[in-house]
Amino acid sequence: MAGNLIWFLLIGNVVDLLSVTDDLGRAGPANAAxxxxxxxxxxxxxxxxxxxxxxxxIVFKIEEKQKQVVVEHVGEPAETYEQFTEKLPADECRYAIFDFDFLTPEGVQKSRIFFIAWSPDTSRVRSKMIYASSKDRFKRELDGIQVELQATDPTEIGLDVIKSRAS
Known part of the structure; x- marks a missing residue:
């Protein structure tokens, strides 16, 4: 896991350098995203x-040709966590938000807004690079995220993990 993080950081810097020129080779503003x-x-x-x-x-997808993050799916208020995780593709990266309701040990109803950076091991390297280098800027656009998770396989975003991080 730590090796993947170092890899993403190194590749993210390379992607940032490459983004200084557009498709026609013209110079443009370097962007951390x-x-x-x-x-x-x-x-x-x-x-x-x-x-x-x-x-x-909410599940978000990067449209590479349009060079923008778009909404791919929204879950209705009655959606379960299992239904939500089924929307994350097994071999493609995504950003996702989940509003998790839970009871505190004192019996108080609370909720936490989770941001999930989904980057499965089976996704394309280019996709992993783009999602990793765009994540921080995208997160800044969404004010109110309370918990962040980075996951490469379903066990890292299991319901038990969500419950343990919620409190």
Whole structure:
């Protein structure tokens, strides 16, 4: 796991350097987010989840050709955690938000907003690089994230992990 993190950091810096030129080789602004814009719908859906609890989850995808992060899926308020994790592809990277409800040991109902950086081992190296180098900027656009998880396989985002990180 630590080796993967070092790999992502090194590759992320290379991607940042490569993003200084566009597809035609023209110089452009270097961007710590590898040139990925965030579609307004991403921020809108997140605000609706956070403030109105309109959704239980949101899955985001980077559209490489459009160079932007877009909403791929929203989960209705009744969606379970298992239904949410089924929406994460086995071999492609994604960002995801899940609003997790739980009871404290004192019996108080609470919720935590989780940000999940999903980067399965079986996904393409280029995709892992782009998602890793774009993550921090994307997260800054979503004010109100309470817990962050980085996962490469389903065991790292199991319900037991979520419960342990919620309190």
């Amino acid at each position: 590898s040139g990925m814009a965030v579609h307004d719908d991403c921020k809108l859906k997140f605000l609706e989840l956070k403030a109105k609890r309109t959704y239980r989850s």
